[in-house]
Amino acid sequence: MASVLWIGGPPGAGKTTVARLLARRHGLRWYNADAHTWEHRDRALAAGHAAAARWERLPPAERWSAPPGELLAMSLHHERGAMIAEDLRALPDAPLTVAEGTPVTPAVAGAGDRAVWLLPTPEVQRARLAGRGLRPGVAELYRSLLGEIETQVAGSGARVLAVDGRRSVADTVTEVEKLFADALAAGPVARGAAERARLLRYANRATVRQYEGFFARPWALGDAAAAVLSLACECGRTACQAQVELPLGEFREERPVLAPGHRLP
Template sequence: MSRAPLPGVLWVGGPPGAGKTTVARLLARRHGLRWYNADAHTWTHRDRAIAAGHPAALRWEAMDLAERWSRPAAEMFAMSLHRERGPMIADDLRALPPVPLTIAEGTPVTPEVTGAGAHAVWLMPTHEVQKARLAERGLAQGPLELYRYLVREIEAQVQAYGGTRLDVDGSRSVADTVAEVEKHFAAVLEAGPKATAAAGRSRLLRYANQAVVSQYAAFAARPWAPGDARTTVLAFACECGRDGCEVDVVMAVADFPRAEPVLATGHG
């Protein structure tokens, strides 16, 4: 049986390559929502699992990079903490302020955690779409096998719980997919609290940007982490808070300003 919905949360799930982050990020900026990106909490969740003595988490940390991605797909899936992270995500969301609405997205977002209904949707890419999108990331064979495994796992869960799925087959543009998800959430978006003032929107954008910075800092702090993740160049949301602003500011993680807002040219 599905869980009761977590108040004030819209959920977007699906496997890697589905477009979850793009959709959730755009809807958050468009409607004045808080964007919770599960990827940004990966290392916090892993640390919780390690502290709890979770065998798969401990095994994963003890392996080198090559060994992790050479294991059978089922073992890689277990070490991904896919099932364990769902409840952690729910705990994170319960700790956030109830206003405004939060749109939460990530691969560990499953119907077992969210329940099924108008507050949740899963983007399910076809094999061809996922393969093409993941090829753009230049992933090795190990991650590709895990991500294909995740498609089957998530599809089975969505079907078992009666969750709403939106097939991503390449026939829709990004804008069309965003519109479909927006339509699914229409009633909740209409009734739920949103940030309308620029200051409130700016704080939400700052929260989302800082979460991504923390993600890369936590990875770089791992003793086995290759290179310096802080040199990674990303597109951060402009924090001006203007209604309708969807401009990004490209910079290295290490250059993210700690005190000043991230602002696009002319948006000060």
């Protein structure tokens, strides 16, 4: 998959923010593995994956009380890598895709110059996760994923960018840009606002499908239509970084997502 740039790392590393900003700045397709979680779980269930079935059968309140090893197995961390690769092979070769997610492992992405792993210190990860209001079992899984990914990356010799709290988000994006400089220069990337707008629509559709996939679960609670999504403004301007808060029930395929005062190219 020569048209893919890979960013891996555990929860709390900042990979989603970096990939989103990188994609907007350079005209890349952004593939966010989190936005495909329920699609991947459905594939695992269809394939008869035992840990995926166990997770679905457990009452939501009991899922996160399992031992760390079982939490890791039910997260499908290792299994989802192959699904991510399958998704990416189905995408057009142009423009470049920046693919990011916790299940992005060296086994999937390789250890070459088109991949990097953002690895936070335990202290940085703990501080970032503390602001998310996670239940203890979720936080335990996320901490264990840091150790799991560190081991995988160290064994492969893949590139690492340490996240120790001393860099700002902008500085981290700049460092990743430097690592991917040759690939970004070679392209191809989106050149016009219209093509950029189509790429932003692709990412927004993935977010919408993720929410729809969650609320399709028989155990899901809440009003799907009222769930508020944070979607990218689709105006396609290079400098635009606006996010639009939109209830799921108000998303329309025929209506672009635009920040106030913005318009399609």
